[in-house]
Amino acid sequence: MSSKKDPDNPKKPRPAFSRRSFIQGVGVGTGALGSGLLETVAHTAPTDGKFAGPGVVPITLRINGKPINLSVEPRVTLIDALRNSLDSTGAKKVCDRATCGACTVIMDGKVVYSCTVLAIDAQGKDIQTIEGISQNGKLHPVSVAFVNNDAQQCGYCTPGFVMAVKGFLDKHPHPTMDDVEKGLGGNLCRCGTYVGVRKAALEAAKEMRGGRNA
């Protein structure tokens, strides 16, 4: 489904793969051009020509299906709004420059780095955070797979990684290990949990294809 708000460039191959596969293509490390590429994913075109601020402005964000009113300066990023204004601290602020993925949320079905999205630009979008994927106290299959495969140590990258895996599997329900490595190239872990994350992604894919909580 695409709409006017969807900035997907038709020339770009496989949108959900874009930054990750590119980063992978760079080879060593996470790539000098990662953040530049991200903008095409995360940035929303200005809507009505008005500008907001300076100073605090009221905004409404739809988070995990619920509209929430808050007041932030226009320069406040989505991650800061979530963490500092809404007590939604699952997503973490780590690099603050769209490199590491610890702040990953899903916005209108797309995996985005919330450190590089302005909160005011996130209005009108469906924002899904780690807090929203467990249902009725039951862990999401991706979270379960992370526990089963010990895909976490200190756990600080984990919420972002879980969201990245979920967003990836939503679009690629039948991934190979190679797909997993390409599709999740946009998240970094310092403790070195990738062995578990690879297994968890494949296990979660299988579980989600089974139809439960998909």
Added chain:
Amino acid sequence: MPDYSWPPMEKRRVIGKPTRRLDGGLKASGKAKYASDFTQKDLLFGALLTSPHAHARVTSIDTSAAEKLPGVTALRVIATPGTEVMWTGQEIAAVSANTEEIAKDATRKIKVEYEVMPHLVREEDLAKAGARVKAAGEQTKGDPDKAFQEAEVVSEGSYGIPVITHCCLESHGQAIGWKGDHVEFFPSTQNVSGIGGDLSNTLKIPPTNVHVHMDNVGGGFGSKFASDRWGIEAAQLSKQSGGRPVKLFLDRASELLIGGNRPSGFAKVKVAAKKDGTITAWDSTSWSTGGVGGGGAPPIPYVFDIPNQRKSHSAVSTNCGGARAWRAPNHQQACYLTLTAIEDLAAKLKMDPVEVLYKNADLTQRAEVYRAQLRQGQELIDWKKLWHERGDSGSGTVKRGLGVALHTWGGGGHNSQCRTNIHPDGTVEVELGSQDLGTGTRTIITMVAAETLGLPLGAITLKIGDNALPPSGPSGGSTTVGGVSSSTRKSTVNALAKLFEAVAPSLGAPADQLEAVDGRIQVQGNSSKSLTWKAACQKLGVAKISEMGENNQRNPGGLNSSGVGGVQMADVSVDTETGIVRINKIVAVQDIGLVINPKTAESQIHGACIMGICAALMEERVMDQQTGRMLNPDMEFYKLAGIGDVGEIIAHLDMTPEHDKRGVVGLGEPPAISLITAIANATANAIGVRVPDVPLTPDRVLAALERRNA
């Protein structure tokens, strides 16, 4: 004295069984709380202004504009006029404000004038370091001159391993507030029981006035033990703001500049041997930096006590943020400087390096362990089929090679106290002032308690992460698992003995003939004479049992011990057109004593190997001598491996009765040591030439290839 010894391997129900980490669900659902997640209605945000200069004197500082900014609640000048700033990133001033944005705005409004002074920020060329070099003097052993004269083969080389940073994903910092003359301190720390005393000394309040609490820490790796300048400043900002809590965490750039780093290590090395591969002599001139204070000498030659040695080390003082313990301090450097040189010697001898290590294993303290591990590793990586002589890797542009290195570590348990409470309603609490760094500490403590008490894991309530609990040592040097498992074992055995005393009359047997099995207390070997756990606890009446257990690091009583060996091997492919090194497969063989939870132990090894891959291929603090600044203080250019960069990793735990009887030994550091070297050796094996310095970035690989072809 009660028998605290571990149950025999074959009788264990919980210990040694792969167990999912108990806090995994909280972490994987975003519910686990970290200090940086602290929120409270009246929370203030702190920010630091840091020095843009590597060496300068502050001549004036004007804070008036910042203080007038609406929303600012307090401002502190750290570097008063006249202060000599010694590195980029050094703290100049601190601000607290109602929002994070205002706090940062305020730091930008502080006007500081500096008198810029000469600096040194690079140490790899010792000749350029001039007066900043402090030589530690020469050490000799045996007769190196004679040994080099008589040597049949001598290999010479230069090797370098750079400064890298800890780059904890949760940066250093804390939330901190005052209630009267008491401090509520929520740090990101590896040292829950000790960090309060550190802070109270500086604030000049009694240690008992500092309450420390931390549920989770987002990475430490040796860099988070003290309350630090930012902790002290945040406490003072809070005090000046009427006690309102202040949350102050380093931004990413500061984290990389001042949050800690691993000292570098450089050396010119000569190694001598007989034609059969017997190593006879070592000569090294080495240097390193850990910041202004210089850097400690790595223990070279590493692991191998070569009979004839001459070595001299110099510490280079640089205008860079200070070093901190970095997962296996000094060992990565020592391993790299030694085992690259031995690999080069093997290549010169045209011998398989595994055989050179095997042959010289008697120079180590654990010859049999290493010999067995070398053979085990060879098998797991298919060494005999894949290894070739250096550079003999076919005609294509992508060259494949194998490398090996080995390591050692201590890992005995730290001092730890544990309290176990058994309540008349059957609930059990286990309490320690320890912390779980993500290593799985919560899970292993609970497993030990469940094993002793014959209960399921879910029947144990564990409390850690608070300095009101019985003190436990800081989590550094792989000392936690030995310490907390031993104190928990003793405490639970003591508590269970009290419960046996209480129920013995009802079961008509002496207390010392009872056992706790499958949620029941029964007469040994006789399940017909038993009480359920709950019924047994009811016999306590109204009084709970509360029993302590202690691990004394000097006298662990056989429950834990120190000293392990490990061997790591790497299989890499190097693209000789692009210079990119890729990991095909890693094998890590590790001796770790008694394994409590193989699942989290394996994760520790996988993680340590991935850190090794990062340091071998990507990680480096790049300093610019012209400006004195770090060129890559962000995660874009301070590179870490991604999920597609790590290849296949095989962790082999030596879980044998022979290792098991040594008790628990720490695992955090050892597997983080030798992979850097194994990857560098594999790269040399693949391309036929040594790339002297890690990380093996494409430019360095291509430069080495060019030298080979020249």
